[in-house]
Amino acid sequence: MTATQDTLPDSTARGGALVTGAGRGIGLEIARRLVARGHHVHVTDIDGDRAARAAAHLGPRAFGSALDVRSFPACRAAASRTVRRAGSLEVWVNNAGVLVTGPAWQQDERTRSLMLEVNATGTINGTLAALEPMRTVGHGHIINIVSMAGLVPAPGEAVYAASKHAAIGFSLATAADLRIAGIEGIEISCVCPDGVWTPMLFDKLDDPQAAASFSGVLLRPEDVASEAVGLLDNPQPVLTIPRWRGAMLRMFDLMPTLSLRYAPRVIARAQRKQRRYRRRARAGRL
Numbered sequence: 045m046t047a048t049q050d051t052l053p054d055s056t057a058r059g060g061a062l063v064t065g066a067g068r069g070i071g072l073e074i075a076r077r078l079v080a081r082g083h084h085v086h087v088t089d090i091d092g093d094r095a096a097r098a099a100a101h102l103g104p105r106a107f108g109s110a111l112d113v114r115s116f117p118a119c120r121a122a123a124s125r126t127v128r129r130a131g132s133l134e135v136w137v138n139n140a141g142v143l144v145t146g147p148a149w150q151q152d153e154r155t156r157s158l159m160l161e162v163n164a165t166g167t168i169n170g171t172l173a174a175l176e177p178m179r180t181v182g183h184g185h186i187i188n189i190v191s192m193a194g195l196v197p198a199p200g201e202a203v204y205a206a207s208k209h210a211a212i213g214f215s216l217a218t219a220a221d222l223r224i225a226g227i228e229g230i231e232i233s234c235v236c237p238d239g240v241w242t243p244m245l246f247d248k249l250d251d252p253q254a255a256a257s258f259s260g261v262l263l264r265p266e267d268v269a270s271e272a273v274g275l276l277d278n279p280q281p282v283l284t285i286p287r288w289r290g291a292m293l294r295m296f297d298l299m300p301t302l303s304l305r306y307a308p309r310v311i312a313r314a315q316r317k318q319r320r321y322r323r324r325a326r327a328g329r330l
């Protein structure tokens with residue numbers, strides 16, 4: 045490919061990568077690690093200015109643009125732009141997500157649709173857009189940022205959990221379809237972190253409906269990003285962070301009657317933990 049104004053020529057690069065919702069939080073940290081690994085990274089976000097600022101901050105191997113993952117044609121166009129600028133699309137990370145808490149019956153249709161469209165349909169759109177160029181060359185890696193709420197029900201976050209269950213179900217079934225079709229070179233990995241201290245949770249320390257997000261280990265976005273990017277060297281279909289929490293929550297999931305009976309106690313305990321985090325945040329220790 046000849047270098048034009050729209051390409052990023054670099055003989056040492058590892059190829060193109062795209063991250064959705066990468067203007068801040070976990071996505072920005074993933075983009076930072078992909079740049080450090082040698083990828084040309086397309087930093088995308090629904091907020092185009094935020095994506096452009098993040099890309100400028102990450103240096104010459106990053107470029108930014110607006111992408112709303114709810115639009116499949118927009119995802120396809122972003123995939124093409126990555127191939128044009130970087131020469132290939134090796135990695136696509138579906139990271140964009142939204143969380144609105146509260147019992148589902150208190151949420152209006154617009155709110156419910158927003159979570160399903162961004163978290164579930166957005167992941168489907170991104171995966172399918174990435175698969176087009178990846179299937180042409182027979183290799184690539186799609187990493188979908190899900191959540192523990194994709195593995196087990198999260199009280200107070202029912203629609204969010206529904207959207208994340210949809211995302212992981214789609215990802216694993218599509219990975220199986222690739223193998224059944226004889227395509228061995230394309231990986232799809234799901235990352236299921238516990239609560240992560242990002243802007244998504246910054247305004248939720250006072251929200252008792254968000255207690256599930258504070259029920260386990262509050263992670264740093266840097267740690268989640270390092271583990272997610274580590275999947276490129278050691279692919280796995282599902283990575284829970286931390287691993288022991290994933291195993292523990294899946295045990296509860298095997299006993300739905302017991303889990304339901306204990307849900308009020310589990311959430312009361314999580315709310316106490318959330319209050320402790322709030323005190324630490326107010327003391328500047330979070």
Ligand SMILES: NC(=O)c1ccc[n+]([C@@H]2O[C@H](COP(=O)([O-])OP(=O)(O)OC[C@H]3O[C@@H](n4cnc5c(N)ncnc54)[C@H](O)[C@@H]3O)[C@@H](O)[C@H]2O)c1
Nearest residue numbers: 065067069070090112113139140141191239240242243244
């Ligand atoms: N923070 C947590 O506790 C936590 C835990 C588990 C999983 N996750 C998941 O991690 C991912 C990243 O979350 P975060 O904590 O960094 O949140 P964040 O709110 O800090 O960042 C999310 C980014 O997604 C972007 N976005 C929102 N709607 C979009 C759309 N329609 N198209 C494109 N971009 C859009 C936002 O502008 C924002 O930059 C999400 O999928 C989230 O569900 C977060």
